[in-house]
Amino acid sequence: MTNPVPLAEIWRADLLESLHLGHAVVCDAAGDIVQAWGDPEALIYPRSSCKMIQALPLVSSGAARARGLSSEQLALACASHNGAAIHTDRVNAWLADLGLGDDDLRCGPQMPDDRDARYGLIRADAAPCQCHNNCSGKHCGFLTLSQHLGAGPEYVEIDHPVQQAVRTAFEEVTGLTSPGYGIDGCSAPNFQTTLHGLARAMSWFASAAARSDAQSVAGAALVDAMRAHPDLVAGEGRACTELMRAMEGRVAVKTGAEGVFVAILPEQKLGIALKIADGATRASEAAITAILVGLGVLEADHPAAIKRMAPPLLNRRNIAVGQIRAAAGLRGAF
């Protein structure tokens, strides 16, 4: 076992105030490690970074085609969204198409991150619904697959056909038997794998378009959907949306809770997975950005890159008092 290594630094004046350690892996199309920091065999929960894996059975089963799902809906199935109107309107329409409603979701309610949506609820003295949950698109995908399979309504239970199909797909694309699972914030099972396994899965997606089996065709469609709709995968101001826009559709990226981030690079047929050991999102965003810059798919001086990789820390009077810095070794590595 290798210890985690510094991936992001928090500077205030001349002192390193805080430091984030972690693990990161870049895999090629064969699933072999091209570059690694820390321990590729570290066992993690991918959390929301694996939503494109959780959406694979929806597409490869034929459920998506049978229901006529659009590219926008596939992007939402892979999303951790802000709960903005562009997300919840589409989720509610999807539920209506299925003959279902908010109560059929099992993700739980969540106050939306989107400011307009949040302020709207507060001003109306209204509680958030399950459609506002950042995972509601994924859950619409689960419901669609469940209907297609003729399965029951408790689609987040580990023994439900939907989650069993997710596990099968997860183990196929990670190339590893998952040693266990936990329950995610949205109540769905989240399967454990290694950083290497998660990066291998991302390289599987990156090379999917070159293969013709049903699972690979599904994977390529999901990657295309994410790249075509960066606003649906996260939302305004969010790292996933801004980084995908900055890379003009060449790369799909996805964040996960507790400091996980992944990237899928179809042109290079590379997959990336990283985990900040302490779970900090500010560090996972800085680190994935630096690795993408290092791989040459994101300009170091693009505003979206600077915002995540080397942003000034502004205080409450907008005075720059420090800086977040991705570890130098991440950028210079390639």
Added chain:
Amino acid sequence: MTNPVPLAEIWRADLLESLHLGHAVVCDAAGDIVQAWGDPEALIYPRSSCKMIQALPLVSSGAARARGLSSEQLALACASHNGAAIHTDRVNAWLADLGLGDDDLRCGPQMPDDRDARYGLIRADAAPCQCHNNCSGKHCGFLTLSQHLGAGPEYVEIDHPVQQAVRTAFEEVTGLTSPGYGIDGCSAPNFQTTLHGLARAMSWFASAAARSDAQSVAGAALVDAMRAHPDLVAGEGRACTELMRAMEGRVAVKTGAEGVFVAILPEQKLGIALKIADGATRASEAAITAILVGLGVLEADHPAAIKRMAPPLLNRRNIAVGQIRAAAGLRGAF
């Protein structure tokens, strides 16, 4: 230099999902280390954990007495408050007493953490004021001292007599020359010291009541004010308030940004300082709670202790999916 050591763990099902490392020191009245984890000589910014030090010149100069400040006002001077009405009403009254207004503050505006205050602003379509800033009580203290000294309005500048008095007090009670400073979220200088220096300062406060010099008398008054008004030092639902209430006024505790926490134990004449290396508050709260339990000043089964030291992680449907756990070595150490 000693590496930081595990202080708090984040578990999900059977997997350690995230881990927080850090440094912690317990000092006796002589300023000697009683117990330490990690590196006592690690250089840190105390951030808001040193507000009782920043308030020392306000009291020891005679400014507080000349202005007739109450114990409540001294507690607010040491506070990182929620911006609730109980805080902002007192801050605004204090400013009026000084013949000043919100514009004379230099802390910047901040949306209050207090839900009622925040929702009230949103429903009124109103922007937060500087009085809502969690540091506004400290800044009222700075303004009071500045008036007493006949100094100018830019009281957060490093060369201003207020900040020079703070630096002198800071170096006196930490027992160290500060090697530098950074600018805090509220625009005030924040002086660097070691974990040992900060713990020594807290033991200086813990033993202040036994001494009769002006600085010590000031220190004892500030500790008494914090212990008497736990609701003013933070707010409902916050760790500082709940832990001080649970210890029934026997101990003063104070959080600081980027994973700092301190405690002052007058009965034991002990001081504690800790820093989570990655800056996480969930970990600093767990660790300080465990150390207080280990020292016998907080019951391990008190709801306020369980809430911080071993709380279940609840998901969006209130299902327990994991747990935060203070490192076992923190509790068992005494």
